[in-house]
Structure formats: C-alpha cells, structure tokens
Amino acid sequence: RDKGGRYVFLIKAATSEVWWPEDADHIAFIRGRIGFELPAWFIPKDEKQVPTGAFFAGAIAVFDKTWKGPAICYIGRDELEACGEAFLAQVRQQAEKLVREMAA
Numbered sequence: 001r002d003k004g005g006r007y008v009f010l011i012k013a014a015t016s017e018v019w020w021p022e023d024a025d026h027i028a029f030i031r032g033r034i035g036f037e038l039p040a041w042f043i044p045k046d047e048k049q050v051p052t053g054a055f056f057a058g059a060i061a062v063f064d065k066t067w068k069g070p071a072i073c074y075i076g077r078d079e080l081e082a083c084g085e086a087f088l089a090q091v092r093q094q095a096e097k098l099v100r101e102m103a104a
Helices: 077-103
Strands: 007-012 026-031 058-063 072-076
Touching: 026 077, 072 077
Parallel strands: 026 072
Antiparallel strands: 007 058, 026 058
16 A cells, blocks of 8 residues: 555445454445355355345445545445446456457
C-alpha cells in the first residue's frame, strides 16, 4: 500500500470485532445479503455442503493511499453485482483481444 498498491477485500461487516480494519482508506457497506456460488468442479461431501447466502452483512474494505473518495459509503447488492458484471465484461473483451493478437 505504501508503494502504490491497492488492496480490496470482501469482509464480514462486524465493526465491533478486534480485527475490523480501522486503517482502511474506504469501507463500502453492502445493502442486502450476498450469495456465494460453488465452483463447477466442487462435489459436495454431503447435504450440509450446499451453496447458501451469507448469514451476515458484508462490506468491502479498500486500502489505497491514493483514495480520494469518502471514507465510508453504502452500495446495494444489485449495484455491486452490476459493477462486477461490467468489470468482467471488460476483462473478457481484453482476453479475447489478446487471444486474437496471439493467433495472428
């Protein structure tokens, strides 16, 4: 971080815990629970290992010395998902471009 790195973490929004990142440059509290999908290769051991939503509130902690925005904000689950999908679309587009360039 001191050398220009940006670190972003999805964490449990538990502000009373001793590990809470007081020194984060930005915290975005997520409105609405988020779910986690199991990878396609995962084979559940038993019926207890099924995908579920988080049973706790989530937050995004940003550590970035160049952060210019507010220290704290709120983001809705749908908005967060839309931002993630837009980012993934950009990544896929660049990956396809690289594959075409390498094949040429």
